[in-house]
Amino acid sequence: MTFKEQVLYIRRHMKKNRLRVFMTILATTMGTAFLIVLASIGFGLHETAEREILSNANITEVKVWADQMEEKDIRTISQLPGVHIFAQRSRVTIPDSVYFNEIESNGELELIDYDIERQLDFKLKEGRFPETDREVVVGYHFGESFIDGEKKDVLGKAIQYVIPKDGEEEDGEQFEDTFTIVGIKEAPAREWNSDSTIFVSRTYQPQIMDVYKQFEPAEEMIDSLFYNDYAIHAKSAEVVKDLKAEIEALGYNTYSVLDEIEQFDLFFTAFKMGLVFVGTIAVLIASIGIFNTMTMAVTERTREIGVMKALGMSPKLIQRLFIMESAWIGVLGTAIAIVISYGVSFLANQLLPLILEFAMKDEGVVDAGITFSTITLPLILIASTISIAVAIISGFRPAKKATKIDIIEAMRTNM
Amino acid sequence: MIQVSELSHHFTIGKKDTYKEIPVVQHVNFQVEEGEVVSIVGRSGSGKSTLLHLLAGFMQPIEGRILLNKTELTAMNEEQRAQFRLQSLGFIFQNFQLLPGLTAYENVEFPLVLMGIEEQERKVRVDEIMERVGLTSVGPHYPNELSGGQQQRVGIARALINRPAIILADEPTGSLDSETEKDILMLIQSLNQKEGITFIIITHDEAVAQAADRTYTMHDGQLIGGERL
Numbered sequence: 001m002t003f004k005e006q007v008l009y010i011r012r013h014m015k016k017n018r019l020r021v022f023m024t025i026l027a028t029t030m031g032t033a034f035l036i037v038l039a040s041i042g043f044g045l046h047e048t049a050e051r052e053i054l055s056n057a058n059i060t061e062v063k064v065w066a067d068q069m070e071e072k073d074i075r076t077i078s079q080l081p082g083v084h085i086f087a088q089r090s091r092v093t094i095p096d097s098v099y100f101n102e103i104e105s106n107g108e109l110e111l112i113d114y115d116i117e118r119q120l121d122f123k124l125k126e127g128r129f130p131e132t133d134r135e136v137v138v139g140y141h142f143g144e145s146f147i148d149g150e151k152k153d154v155l156g157k158a159i160q161y162v163i164p165k166d167g168e169e170e171d172g173e174q175f176e177d178t179f180t181i182v183g184i185k186e187a188p189a190r191e192w193n194s195d196s197t198i199f200v201s202r203t204y205q206p207q208i209m210d211v212y213k214q215f216e217p218a219e220e221m222i223d224s225l226f227y228n229d230y231a232i233h234a235k236s237a238e239v240v241k242d243l244k245a246e247i248e249a250l251g252y253n254t255y256s257v258l259d260e261i262e263q264f265d266l267f268f269t270a271f272k273m274g275l276v277f278v279g280t281i282a283v284l285i286a287s288i289g290i291f292n293t294m295t296m297a298v299t300e301r302t303r304e305i306g307v308m309k310a311l312g313m314s315p316k317l318i319q320r321l322f323i324m325e326s327a328w329i330g331v332l333g334t335a336i337a338i339v340i341s342y343g344v345s346f347l348a349n350q351l352l353p354l355i356l357e358f359a360m361k362d363e364g365v366v367d368a369g370i371t372f373s374t375i376t377l378p379l380i381l382i383a384s385t386i387s388i389a390v391a392i393i394s395g396f397r398p399a400k401k402a403t404k405i406d407i408i409e410a411m412r413t414n415m
Numbered sequence: 416m417i418q419v420s421e422l423s424h425h426f427t428i429g430k431k432d433t434y435k436e437i438p439v440v441q442h443v444n445f446q447v448e449e450g451e452v453v454s455i456v457g458r459s460g461s462g463k464s465t466l467l468h469l470l471a472g473f474m475q476p477i478e479g480r481i482l483l484n485k486t487e488l489t490a491m492n493e494e495q496r497a498q499f500r501l502q503s504l505g506f507i508f509q510n511f512q513l514l515p516g517l518t519a520y521e522n523v524e525f526p527l528v529l530m531g532i533e534e535q536e537r538k539v540r541v542d543e544i545m546e547r548v549g550l551t552s553v554g555p556h557y558p559n560e561l562s563g564g565q566q567q568r569v570g571i572a573r574a575l576i577n578r579p580a581i582i583l584a585d586e587p588t589g590s591l592d593s594e595t596e597k598d599i600l601m602l603i604q605s606l607n608q609k610e611g612i613t614f615i616i617i618t619h620d621e622a623v624a625q626a627a628d629r630t631y632t633m634h635d636g637q638l639i640g641g642e643r644l
Contacts, residue, residue, distance in 0.1 A: 312501025
């Protein structure tokens, strides 16, 4: 019997018992949809958590914890095969101040290399990038960073940078310089993050050192004048692990967001497995329906099976036909369940934030961008495998029973 | 063609520890030549149907050998016996045993479907057989829409479709009126004479028995007679 004929045979029988088969498919659909939707909550929360981490960090970025990295190490790391960009950002550790129209800002100076930062994710909301070391870009919230609490329009305006010789002391000897704000950086990815930084070109760094040296500080103070932040960007996420190992071999401590994601992955994998396990119970309950339907089908078709065996249908073929029938119920139920699950998942993501916002009287829930349910390809594959495998197993015993039917006894029945 | 030697079979009744063996076929020996029509008569319960079921490979005998066309049926497993029936045997049942969900055409076609024969070839062969047994007009009808005689013709067509050398018939006219019985008998004789098909027919019917080349009598599981008429 060709495969096509086998499929036609199964379809013919399923049509004959339309209602019963429909109810069995419905039970399978409900069980599988429950499994997918339940597990999709785990996938959704995992995605949200991962997105949350990645919104504040770059997956290819390896940070090096070091106040001052040695020049030879910088060269060595820059030349490592997995390195795409070596970015260094420095903050001034001594007390300094920034004024706009004599009103002090809480913003801090950060020395960066604009050419490198532009290759990364440094984008402007308005204005342009600096062309001289007296031109700066400021963070999105700089205009709101003043101690008088008023919001100011700062683009195109000048700000004063002051380093007092004796720290906080007013009216003492101090260094003063003026910068022009030529650009405003785009807003941070997260609404609750505030960015009031004044981004100054790294070419300005010697100037600060010279000024500070004129203040005659202790030698060790000069060494720690800047707090450095080293960010090494890998060519791809795949090489980050190797890159971290190579940098750590040079004696530095590193951090990558992948470390955090790995820990999250472990937790969420266990969480998702738990949900899949609970969902599988629903599929197993549905499988009782398949078992029942197939057992009834064998009982009802006893005479027919007997005749077919008498005509020369092999027991193996009989078994295959019944297993195919239960598998087909599983496949149909799973296919419908996938479609329904996508609908439920979509509605959950649309409606749950609104319901939560209403129930908790918290306006931030919708904007928080929480994904409550995500149906991924692996989830579909896991659920389909479980559902179809359970359907096949459910049909196995009835199929075996069909092969054991005695030809003579079967032909005597009147069903 | 058919060689049966020392064939015995019994049924077991009762529970495991108190079961009883009822012998139904006892040391049966007989031969059937190619192109012969052999009838087996006997009272109900004499074991003639069981003998036919053993010849068809529906069950395994307790002891003895069955050689069909030099193939030892009794040495085969269930899977092999099914394959042998499909390829080499035809079986006509008393109650026709047509598949109710299939039309007359599909019932006749079914063994060819099992054999995996292409649809085009199936059509040619089914049309030819249907014509030969006088069923050209009933092809699209379901068994419950046919008369007893038509159903038995469908049964015969189905038994012939795999071009078997041997057809085993279990009371082929048992459920038919006398007029239809004559038609079926003539059809069997015609198939035997024109195509040389060997028939073993189990019957109660004197007319059927007389139409055979030889007749055996089954009595308490033992086969006697078999002389050429």
